[in-house]
Amino acid sequence: MLTHKLTQREQELLVITMEECCELAMVCSKLLRFGKEEQHLNNLLQEAADVTVMINLLSDYKLVSHIERLEKMFDKQDKLKKWSDVL
Numbered sequence: 001m002l003t004h005k006l007t008q009r010e011q012e013l014l015v016i017t018m019e020e021c022c023e024l025a026m027v028c029s030k031l032l033r034f035g036k037e038e039q040h041l042n043n044l045l046q047e048a049a050d051v052t053v054m055i056n057l058l059s060d061y062k063l064v065s066h067i068e069r070l071e072k073m074f075d076k077q078d079k080l081k082k083w084s085d086v087l
Contacts (some may be wrong), residue, residue: 013061023047078086 006014024047031040059066080087 010061010063011055013063015056017051018060020047020050020054024051 024044025045027040027043031044034040055064055069058064059069077087
């Protein structure tokens with residue numbers, strides 16, 4: 001059980017982060033359904049930027065570590081190289 005409760009601002013940050021991630025997922029779905037139409041690509045750019053802002057705020061609020069996040073990013077890249085053709 002967690003012994004440290006989240007502040008109201010941390011809770012709000014997490015809710016907004018969830019919402020932004022959902023919006024990014026929806027834009028990805030639209031691209032899969034309708035192709036690389038300019039509007040969908042613009043929406044992808046906007047939502048990817050929004051999620052990036054929220055991830056940076058998670059670091060600012062010390063909910064995730066910037067250094068550990070970078071390490072996890074490299075771990076993910078290694079997995080993608082092994083299991084996917086995207087890299």
